[in-house]
Amino acid sequence: MASSFLGTCLKSVAFDRNFNEKKQMNTAGPQMRPTTKDLAIEAGVSLATVDRVLNDRPGVRQDTIAKVNQAIQKLGFIRNVVAANLARGKSYRFLFLLPRTGDAFLAGLIARIDEANQIFAAEMVHADVMHIHESDPHQIAHALGSLDLDQVDGVAIMAPESPQVRDAKARLIEKGIDTVSFIAGQITSDHDDFVGIDNHAAGATAGRLMGRFLERSAGTILIIAETMLARDSLERRLGFDEIINIDYPHLTVLPSLETYGDAERTARIIRNSFSSQHSIAGVYIVSSEARVPLEVVTEVFAKDKPVIIAHERTPFTEAALRSHQVDALITQDPGHLVRSAIRILRARRDRREILASQEKIRIEVLITENL
Amino acid sequence: MASSFLGTCLKSVAFDRNFNEKKQMNTAGPQMRPTTKDLAIEAGVSLATVDRVLNDRPGVRQDTIAKVNQAIQKLGFIRNVVAANLARGKSYRFLFLLPRTGDAFLAGLIARIDEANQIFAAEMVHADVMHIHESDPHQIAHALGSLDLDQVDGVAIMAPESPQVRDAKARLIEKGIDTVSFIAGQITSDHDDFVGIDNHAAGATAGRLMGRFLERSAGTILIIAETMLARDSLERRLGFDEIINIDYPHLTVLPSLETYGDAERTARIIRNSFSSQHSIAGVYIVSSEARVPLEVVTEVFAKDKPVIIAHERTPFTEAALRSHQVDALITQDPGHLVRSAIRILRARRDRREILASQEKIRIEVLITENL
DNA sequence: CTGAAAGCGCTAACAG
DNA sequence: CTGTTAGCGCTTTCAG
Numbered sequence: 221m222a223s224s225f226l227g228t229c230l231k232s233v234a235f236d237r238n239f240n241e242k243k244q245m246n247t248a249g250p251q252m253r254p255t256t257k258d259l260a261i262e263a264g265v266s267l268a269t270v271d272r273v274l275n276d277r278p279g280v281r282q283d284t285i286a287k288v289n290q291a292i293q294k295l296g297f298i299r300n301v302v303a304a305n306l307a308r309g310k311s312y313r314f315l316f317l318l319p320r321t322g323d324a325f326l327a328g329l330i331a332r333i334d335e336a337n338q339i340f341a342a343e344m345v346h347a348d349v350m351h352i353h354e355s356d357p358h359q360i361a362h363a364l365g366s367l368d369l370d371q372v373d374g375v376a377i378m379a380p381e382s383p384q385v386r387d388a389k390a391r392l393i394e395k396g397i398d399t400v401s402f403i404a405g406q407i408t409s410d411h412d413d414f415v416g417i418d419n420h421a422a423g424a425t426a427g428r429l430m431g432r433f434l435e436r437s438a439g440t441i442l443i444i445a446e447t448m449l450a451r452d453s454l455e456r457r458l459g460f461d462e463i464i465n466i467d468y469p470h471l472t473v474l475p476s477l478e479t480y481g482d483a484e485r486t487a488r489i490i491r492n493s494f495s496s497q498h499s500i501a502g503v504y505i506v507s508s509e510a511r512v513p514l515e516v517v518t519e520v521f522a523k524d525k526p527v528i529i530a531h532e533r534t535p536f537t538e539a540a541l542r543s544h545q546v547d548a549l550i551t552q553d554p555g556h557l558v559r560s561a562i563r564i565l566r567a568r569r570d571r572r573e574i575l576a577s578q579e580k581i582r583i584e585v586l587i588t589e590n591l
Numbered sequence: 592m593a594s595s596f597l598g599t600c601l602k603s604v605a606f607d608r609n610f611n612e613k614k615q616m617n618t619a620g621p622q623m624r625p626t627t628k629d630l631a632i633e634a635g636v637s638l639a640t641v642d643r644v645l646n647d648r649p650g651v652r653q654d655t656i657a658k659v660n661q662a663i664q665k666l667g668f669i670r671n672v673v674a675a676n677l678a679r680g681k682s683y684r685f686l687f688l689l690p691r692t693g694d695a696f697l698a699g700l701i702a703r704i705d706e707a708n709q710i711f712a713a714e715m716v717h718a719d720v721m722h723i724h725e726s727d728p729h730q731i732a733h734a735l736g737s738l739d740l741d742q743v744d745g746v747a748i749m750a751p752e753s754p755q756v757r758d759a760k761a762r763l764i765e766k767g768i769d770t771v772s773f774i775a776g777q778i779t780s781d782h783d784d785f786v787g788i789d790n791h792a793a794g795a796t797a798g799r800l801m802g803r804f805l806e807r808s809a810g811t812i813l814i815i816a817e818t819m820l821a822r823d824s825l826e827r828r829l830g831f832d833e834i835i836n837i838d839y840p841h842l843t844v845l846p847s848l849e850t851y852g853d854a855e856r857t858a859r860i861i862r863n864s865f866s867s868q869h870s871i872a873g874v875y876i877v878s879s880e881a882r883v884p885l886e887v888v889t890e891v892f893a894k895d896k897p898v899i900i901a902h903e904r905t906p907f908t909e910a911a912l913r914s915h916q917v918d919a920l921i922t923q924d925p926g927h928l929v930r931s932a933i934r935i936l937r938a939r940r941d942r943r944e945i946l947a948s949q950e951k952i953r954i955e956v957l958i959t960e961n962l
Numbered sequence: 963c964t965g966a967a968a969g970c971g972c973t974a975a976c977a978g
Numbered sequence: 979c980t981g982t983t984a985g986c987g988c989t990t991t992c993a994g
Contacts, residue, residue, distance in 0.1 A: 255971055266981045271973060279979055301713040302673045303971035306986050339946055342672040424960040432918075436807050463960065547803075550961075555948055575710055577926055585956035589795040589834065590921075626987055637965045642989060650963055674987035677970050 254295040262291035274299065301570070311344035314565050316402065316558075317363065317377045319354035321481075324534035325508040325554070332558040340562060347562060348372075357382035364388035367397060374398035374565035376415065380450055381406050398568040400561050403552075404452055411568075415561045415581065417552045419452045422583045423459025423506075426529045429548050429585065430460075430502050431468040433527045438470040439501025442493055442526075444477045444486075444517075446507040453506045456531075460504060471501065483512050490516045505530040510537050510546075518545050533586060541588055549586040557581060625666040633662035645670065672941070682715035685936050687773065687929075688734065688748045690725035692852075695905035696879040696925070703929040711933060718933060719743075728753035735759035738768060745769035745936035747786065751821055752777050769939040771932050774923075775823055782939075786932045786952065788923045790823045793954045794830025794877075797900045800919050800956065801831075801873050802839035804898045809841040810872025813864055813897075815848045815857075815888075817878040824877045827902075831875060842872065854883050861887045876901040881908050881917075889916050904957060912959055920957040928952060 259270045265284060272280050273288040291297070316333055318326060333347050340347075352360045360377075361384035367375065375392065377399060379385055386408050389399050393411045401407055403416040430441065441464065445453040457476060464471050477493060479486040490513070494500065503526050505513045510530035514537070517528060525545075530537055533551045540546040560579045567574045630641045636655060643651050644659040662668070687704055689697060704718050711718070723731045731748075732755035738746065746763065748770060750756055757779050760770050764782045772778055774787040801812065812835065816824040828847060835842050848864060850857040861884070865871065874897050876884045881901035885908070888899060896916075901908055904922045911917040931950045938945045 253971095256973095257971080267972080268974085268981060268983095269979090272980090275973085281979065284979080298712055300677075300715075300971050302715075303677050303986090304973070306671075306674050306677060306988095307971075307973040309973090309986055335946060335948065339949070341669060344671075344673070421960055425958065428958050428960045433803050433806070435804070459960075553953075559949075575706060577706065578710070578930075582924075582955065583961035584953065585958070585961060587796060587799050587956070589792055589799045589830075590954035590956060627989095628987075638988080639965055639990080640963090643964090646989085652963065655963080671987050674970090675989070677972095678987075678989040680970055680989090 253300070254297050255300070258295055259288060259291045259297055262295060263287045305344065311346065312340075312374070312566050312569060313372050314345065314347040314562060315367070315372045315375045316347060316349045316561070317352055317360070317375060317379065318349055318402075319378060320351035321354075321509075323509050324511065324536060325532045328534060328554045329558065332555045335555065336558050336562055339559070343566075345562060345566060347558075352379065354379055357384040360385050361388040364392055367392065367395075369396050372397055373569055374400070376400050376402040376561040376565065378402040378404050380404055398565050400564055402561055403557060404450070406451070413564050415557055415564065415579070417581050417583050419455035420459040422531070422550050422552075423456030423461075424463050425459075425583055425585060426456070426504055426531075426548075426550050427460040427463030428467075430504060430527060430529055431464055431471065433547060434468070434471060434501050437501050439499040439526075440472045440474050440497055441502040441504060442474055442477065442490070442497070442500055442517075444479060444490070444503065444505045444507075444513045446481050446509060447478050448476050450507075456506050460506075476506070479507075479513060481509070486512050487516045490520055494520050500526050502527040502529070504528075508532045510534070510540075514540055514546065538591060541586060541591060544588065547587070551584045551586055552581050553584065624671070625668050626671070627668075629666055630659060630662045630668055633666060634658040676715065682717065683711075683745070683937050683940060684743050685716065685718040685933060686738070686743045686746045687718060687720045687932070688723055688731070688746060688750065689720055690749060691722035692725075692880075694880050695882065695907060696903045699905060699925045700929065703926045706926065707929050707933055710930070714937075716933060716937060718929075723750065725750055728755040731756050732759035735763055738763065738766075740767050743768055744940050745771070747771045747773040747932040747936065749773040749775050751775055769936050771935055773932055774928060775821070777822075784935050786928055786935065786950070788952050788954050790826035791830040793902070793921050793923075794827030794832075795834050796830075796954055796956060797827070797875055797902075797919075797921050798831040798834030799838075801875060801898060801900055802835055802842065804918060805839070805842060805872050808872050810870040810897075811843045811845050811868055812873040812875060813845055813848065813861070813868075813871055813888075815850065815861070815874065815876045815878075815884045817852050817880060818849050819847050821878075827877050831877075847877070850878075850884060852880070857883050858887045861891055865891050871897050873898040873900070875899075879903045881905075881911075885911055885917065909962060912957060912962060915959065918958070922955045922957055923952050924955065 256267055256270045256274070260267050263270065265288060269280060269284060270288055273285050318329065330349055333349055337347055350363060352363055360379050364375070364385070365388055375397060377385070377389070385405070389408050389412060392399055393409065398411065400413045400415050407414045443457060445457070448454055448457070461473050464473050474493065474497065477489045479489070503517050505528070508531055510532065511534070514528070514530060528546045529548050529550065530546055531550050533549055537546060537549055541549055560581065564574055564579060627638055627641045627645070631638050634641065636659060640651060640655060641659055644656050689700065701720055704720055708718055721734060723734055731750050735746070735756070736759055746768060748756070748760070756776070760779050760783060763770055764780065770783050772783060772785045778785045814828060816828070819825060819828070832844050835844050845864065845868065848860045850860070874888050876899070879902055881903065885899070885901060899917045900919050900921065901917055902921050904920055908917060908920055912920055931952065935945055935950060
């Protein structure tokens, strides 16, 4: 497939090009793609009809449709999406619904959204951010409910699952506003995609690294999460446990410590664990905000540091990795997340298929050397 | 920055929009970007002049230029690149110059190029592949020399460094054909970018993982490369050695075994090493083609398998990882490589800046769990 | 040095 | 059901 204009061109001398065999239409020239005009001529219909068939709009006879499709086939017509969008004057207004926290990971996400706005500006795409209280499903549902098709074309929603949000999404889709579940949450219908990593696999990845880094040292592993109510944390823990329990029986995973995002509480519960547990060999920080837990852990375990694995790359975790306070980071690329959400939303709007391989978000493993 | 059309809109009721304060031009409407027409009116000149200024074409008086620039400033004009390209009828013809081997990594690369052609077709980008003998600098230089601006707009070159290629690149740039160094090779000028990973860091990453996986087991490490003449392999080895020598003194890195891509030779030299070396604890396969070395290694070390680290994801290495024959894979995403090269080439052609953060190729660590 | 007008490939009224 | 026509935002002759 990848060998048209040069594949042959180079074998014959570089300078001769005898393309214009079919100089009938399209002013010929090398690799000129056929246009709607060519289709119209070939099919013996008008531009308008071609357009109708192309966008399967109603009001065309079956056999006319067939004629046009044949022409498409025959000429190998490829639509010029860009010209179409120009003519439509179409622009894409997307909205990211994100939790309202001071989270460094979230800050990074927002920075990437700004960046994406730069990149996609040329393609008439604009993305906005709206903050929500992630713990208040009613508020989220209300925010979603207030959206209207003449404001937004699509929404990327980062919120935990809840019946309210689920319903609100369904209503958005009815209104014609596309949705994707962003990083958190679940797919609610086949009009809804998930952009993010498989958290079970992410936990398993952390588990495997922990196991391998502690190949010969028996002991217990501390699990620190903001809350275990979040589905993501739960799945990560499940994945983690699975690996440790099966392949590293000399290690014992302790019950999860929940910080509730409270610094003092975090310090207290970790200290407690430290004094009651004799041999903590590893610490797995499940949540995306690793800073406070990390600070407490490195303070408490001044000597005989356990293996520490955390999630997400932030200025803080990055520094911790560089200084070897953290042993590994499991991350997902925020830039990729944002662009992927935008591309998916745009493809939906255009009723196009997406290229799955480009949208798959990788579970990345970061160590000091590949930062 | 990320809070324009909704940030305020939502605080006042969702449905009211009192945008049309300036209903003079542009038929107003929400978030309508000013066009060249608006600029022309504002600056009191014609469209043609606006265009001349926008593309800094010659033949415009200084003060006229100033007037237009003021208008741009005042209206916050953003160029519609897409419309410009449509009017220009511009398309982008790129060429990937790749080695001629049966390499699985390379096959993947080519598949990604085909994929990229799908993605970028809408944006009038087409990429082709041309194969070269990577060991013959003259042939490469000749191939490059035969290219002409009316065939190609840019070339991504995957070839080892050599004076010939270096010169050929310089001549391409003189002709107006852009180049990027792809995966291998070096940047030859500031008209040339490198798309690929830092191989020293990649080697260091392999080294760190090897060290951590062998924390308590002393022994030697086998290094297998296709050839040590390739700069990439050399750099990887250097990075690898650095980590092992400094942080894991109980491990000894053996001299590199060179396979020259020959299966029989590979089998022979690995067997030799195996019988002369008593305690091989790890194997690091440096080159991108891991298949044959892997097969031989897994056969030779039937029992007491060493830790094995290899490069690149191919159907074969992926299967080896799943079956735990390989312990970790250091990879770079071929899809990302290809798209990045294309984006860079296109940005050059458009005289645009690229967004560095999107083009940075990650050194990925793959284990069974995050495949 | 500057402007008028035609057109890129496609869409969208509005007539038939 | 189908065709005509006037654009979308920008570029590009060709005259002035």
